[in-house]
Amino acid sequence: MPLIVSRMPEGKFIYHGGGKIGKMNNVYVHGYDQRENIRLQDQASTLVDLLHFDTSFPAESRVLETGCGVGAQTVTLAKKSPNAYITSIDISETSVAEAKQRIESEGISNVHFQQGNIFDLSFEPESFDHVFVCFVLEHLPNPIEALSVLKKFIRPGGTITVIEGDHGSTYFYPDSEAAHKAIQCQVELQRRAGGNAMIGRELYPLMTKAGYEMVRVSPRMVYVDSSKPQLVEGFTKKTFTAMIEGIRAAAIEAGIIDQITFDKGIKDLYRAAEYDGVFCYTFFKAVAEKR
């Protein structure tokens, strides 16, 4: 979430922080405005068990978190590995400052923050035991290159953990074509910004092609029906549907969808959060080794 990436004419990657959702030099990204921050926080707190029950690094191990954003995952990372030394970087100074404040307010002391660009990091080679990348590759035009670059900083025998969503994994009851179209707007906007909102399913080939070994992918499906009111609120409504709602202006302005279809799509997503509705979404978590 914390990166916007564009490709320069000469093929060089540049990274720059974003502003509010909407018109942003024809580039869309989620993760920056306040409402997005709340959404990310909701997301992390309702999904934390699902995504992170097995995110734990040994005492004394050196962990690099790339693309920490405002620290939504950093808090969990630090709490789950209280005796690891965590270095969290993000391209955006503002995000890093916010993440730092957040971590301090939680009384966590094992995280060191630093502004930095994945493609231009100043760490010594092989200086980390583990790398953690969550909701970052979805925004990169060349995720394999990013994974390859990060490999240099992992010691032989160390691991990389990657977590990504996949908007193409979304389905619900009652089914709705308009809702699928509204979701597709996000996929299309992210694609135009150089990203891939359906990257989750691709983690195995991406990591294999980047030269990692023993790639093990574990899908984390969020299944929500009304027997789980916390997930209905926390995930179906406040995380997923709120995220799609957030791109309304950008999607309509970009001419990807008409207002009526988009609004019906959102209505239908809320319909799937009613007493007899069901909502499904899958995240993918991959762990691999550097040999």
Added chain:
Amino acid sequence: MPLIVSRMPEGKFIYHGGGKIGKMNNVYVHGYDQRENIRLQDQASTLVDLLHFDTSFPAESRVLETGCGVGAQTVTLAKKSPNAYITSIDISETSVAEAKQRIESEGISNVHFQQGNIFDLSFEPESFDHVFVCFVLEHLPNPIEALSVLKKFIRPGGTITVIEGDHGSTYFYPDSEAAHKAIQCQVELQRRAGGNAMIGRELYPLMTKAGYEMVRVSPRMVYVDSSKPQLVEGFTKKTFTAMIEGIRAAAIEAGIIDQITFDKGIKDLYRAAEYDGVFCYTFFKAVAEKR
């Protein structure tokens, strides 16, 4: 898989066994020819852990399996609950005979077979502790009615277990519009036959509406990449893609798709079974109580 259901003009359900896949009085069903039997067997043997690791009924309990077909699930059911008394029914005499032979050849003795129609069963009310329904509701025009009817035969405090797939849960890498269209043919043919190939996601509302309590749905996602060669062969190719391939003639004849698109779709599904491909499909398992 073992049932074909049509709705008579007066609204009464009738059940009849099927023949080969293809032209069958404008009705399509999967589950009957020899190739399908092999496929169902492959399916059961590769998916057995995923679907049935928690399918176990206590000693002495009376279990009713409805729609046992050729016994693909019955073998597992009996082995996982060796001291339960299992009664397995199917509408098709031929299937029942085949299932019986299969169970006998496995040396299993705790299953009693009987030809029977879900909507016209001769059992005493409340004469079973547990009911087991696997890949049956997807073929019924009114699954809620079937679930309600079965409830009568469960003692208060007894349970029902329902397992169904959901073809709308299918996605893969590389993505392919043609492959999605080919899959959609199966959904459409099954719909025309009165069924619903996307019923998995609906289990919670269906069972709740049928009057069951404590409905707990557990998605069982099959995630396949080339690190799992057994699933690539056993599921992506021999179960799922083989099933879609099996409806080629019926789909083209019904005018749902053209030959070129269908064949490209199948090719693309096999592409997802290559070394850098990924395939995802989700079954849903629900357990509920009769109060």
